[in-house]
Amino acid sequence: MNSKKKIPNATMKRLPLYYRYFNQAEEAGTDRVSSREISEALDIDSATIRRDFSYFGELGRKGYGYNVKSLLKFFMEHIQGTDKKNVIIIGAGNLGSALMNYKFTNLNDKMTVVGALDHNKHLVGTEVNGVDIYHTDELEDIISREKVEVAILTLPASVSQEMAERLVAAGVKGILNFTPIRLNLDKDIYVHNIDLGVELQALFFYMKNL
Template sequence: MVNIKKKIPNATMKRLPLYYRYFKQAEEAATDRVSSKEISEALDIDSATIRRDFSYFGELGRKGYGYNVKSLLNFFMEHIQGNDKKNIVLVGVGNLGSALLNYKFNNLSDKMNVVAGLDNNDDLVGTKINDVTIHHSDDLESIIENGNVEVAILTLPVSASQEMAERLVDAGIKGILNFTPTRLDLDKKIYVHNIDLGVELQALFFYMKNL
């Protein structure tokens, strides 16, 4: 039984997929149990941080024993990722959008299904990328409704991002993975996860300089 003691910090939430992937790989390697030290060495995350992250969900391990791989993997699958598969649309099939559609989401294939790509480029409409059909942006509302889509990946130019995001929300989208530099102004009930590649690169250069 999960016992969430307090609001989970964003930093912890961002590390949860790393933990899930680690336990998934441990299970595939037929490992029965692991310690926080072993997780720390594999993920380069401080052991104290790992124990604190897990403490938000109650007692997931035992002192002197560590963490049972199968139990933790089941926990993450049930309570962190959920058991249902999410349907996704990708909006903006330019260079970045095409690259994302070509990406092999093997470790998430049981949790996500990209039902369509959307773009207003007539040369792309009707084509397929990695078995995903590209539709015209005019079909957005019908695809979201008919496909029971809850999540959108946004890879549009800045000038079109806010308007398209509002259309997505009006059509029923509940979460947006935003690859544009635009900070979208939407209802607080809509979760937007921003990935600004320019900022991430600048952060990388800063860390490299200050090693």
């Protein structure tokens, strides 16, 4: 990855779309694709695609397009990474259980959900879709034992900051935050916020202004 350029957040958010596109193209037996073809498939204009790819060097040639196998290998090695991440879910309530039941089909070779944590005595000791639920008191032990790098946070807002600090202190490097608050953590910890209320409001706005 080209370290001389700062990659915009908007570009980073589109990278999983590109990875999925090239993965599907490779499965379909396609050898080369153009930015126009990618644009039509993903509904992203060609200029944006070329600009996104330019941050990572010369990934294609004018008049030739993009080699599917080469680009898929690039995304796997330099963006997704070749190592498999161990993930824990913090909060085994309705949302946490839904995530445990979700089939992360495109990520099965990139992540493993090694457990979930909750303080509810009725949930501790049970499992959902093969994922064991532990008490939150075991958080540090599980992170150390399973070498967990990523946590998915689905707790009430009132306890989210405290739990996030525990996660960071235990060695977690990235947090997918489903809680409605913005976590105040060290800048070296990457937090990706998903506020379902905000996303729905954005959807309603776009629908109204079609």
